[in-house]
Amino acid sequence: MAQLIDGKAISAAVREEIREDCEKLVRETGVRPGLAVIIVGEDPASQIYVRNKEKACQEVGFLSRTYRLAADTKQEQLEELIDELNRDKEIHGILVQLPLPDHLDGNALLLRIKPEKDVDAFHPFNVGQIMIGNYDLAPCTPAGVMVLLEKSGISVAGKRCVVVGRSNIVGKPQAMLLLHANGTVTIAHSKTKDLADLTRQAQVLVVAVRHPKLITGNMVSEGVVVIDVGMNRDEAGKLCGDVDFDSVAPKASYITPVPGGVGPMTITMLMKNTLTAARRAAKEI
Numbered sequence: 314m315a316q317l318i319d320g321k322a323i324s325a326a327v328r329e330e331i332r333e334d335c336e337k338l339v340r341e342t343g344v345r346p347g348l349a350v351i352i353v354g355e356d357p358a359s360q361i362y363v364r365n366k367e368k369a370c371q372e373v374g375f376l377s378r379t380y381r382l383a384a385d386t387k388q389e390q391l392e393e394l395i396d397e398l399n400r401d402k403e404i405h406g407i408l409v410q411l412p413l414p415d416h417l418d419g420n421a422l423l424l425r426i427k428p429e430k431d432v433d434a435f436h437p438f439n440v441g442q443i444m445i446g447n448y449d450l451a452p453c454t455p456a457g458v459m460v461l462l463e464k465s466g467i468s469v470a471g472k473r474c475v476v477v478g479r480s481n482i483v484g485k486p487q488a489m490l491l492l493h494a495n496g497t498v499t500i501a502h503s504k505t506k507d508l509a510d511l512t513r514q515a516q517v518l519v520v521a522v523r524h525p526k527l528i529t530g531n532m533v534s535e536g537v538v539v540i541d542v543g544m545n546r547d548e549a550g551k552l553c554g555d556v557d558f559d560s561v562a563p564k565a566s567y568i569t570p571v572p573g574g575v576g577p578m579t580i581t582m583l584m585k586n587t588l589t590a591a592r593r594a595a596k597e598i
């Protein structure tokens with residue numbers, strides 16, 4: 314039976330490190346990391362995410378500002394707010410909570426955020442930096458996966474890594490981060506032929522497909538390390554991953570549960586990116 318990778322415990326330990334590093338930064342430079350979150354409209358899931366981000370900021374000692382705007386807010390108003398936050402010395406990270414109402418151009422907003430303050434690491438400048446391996450901000454979920462592996466003592470160097478999913482926020486950056494850690498990486502997607510044949514070759518398997526329990530026990534080999542990024546509801550409304558835990562765990566050496574695996578790491582890595590951005594700003598004072 315696989316060893317569980319405890320994302321809650323690892324996340325709590327990393328947050329404690331961030332809290333200590335924040336205190337040190339304030340003590341030594343007077344700079345307190347600051348995160349601004351912009352949320353437009355009333356999407357209930359987004360409201361919860363934003364509250365969790367505020368709580369995380371409090372926990373690690375950051376300044377947190379949330380801009381709750383009406384669903385009919387105009388593009389120009391948002392652009393003005395981003396320009397203002399780009400100039401604001403107290404703010405080191407700016408995040409626009411997705412999804413946005415249809416009338417807004419999310420891509421234009423993303424391009425408006427200064428890359429140094431883009432703590433989601435979605436701006437094309439930061440995406441390019443990741444591509445060439447010269448980055449200190451990486452998208453939170455894939456970065457969290459790398460920390461889970463590292464803190465569990467799992468090296469991907471020289472290993473056959475398969476990433477299932479090629480989204481811009483998870484699959485693609487995940488593949489790049491594994492590559493920079495010297496994994497031999499293959500990316501699978503919905504047009505991949507014979508997915509099971511590919512996933513059986515994986516020594517490290519990261520799954521981010523938005524498809525409940527897509528990966529089953531007959532699709533993996535003995536000893537595989539399985540990271541399940543998925544967050545779905547099953548028929549009974551219960552939270553479940555993209556991996557069928559019950560059939561895969563007996564064959565895996567390590568596996569992340571859902572919930573309690575990758576999920577808790579994402580906001581923690583947002584805190585880490587905000588700390589990194591604040592440290593950079595402190596050096597420039």
Ligand code: NAP
Pocket residue numbers: 454477478479480481482483484501502503504505508521522523524527542543544545555575576577579
């Ligand atoms: P997404 O944008 O919907 O992308 C899904 C990817 O999976 C696409 O590349 C798609 O291929 C591929 N795919 C779909 N069905 C497939 C199949 N049958 N076989 C192979 N590949 C398939 O999803 P995402 O934003 O990357 O998120 C993925 C999952 O992670 C979701 O469950 C999401 O809720 C979860 N998530 C969790 C966190 C967290 O904090 N834990 C953060 C972000 C996302 P094509 O490109 O060919 O369409």
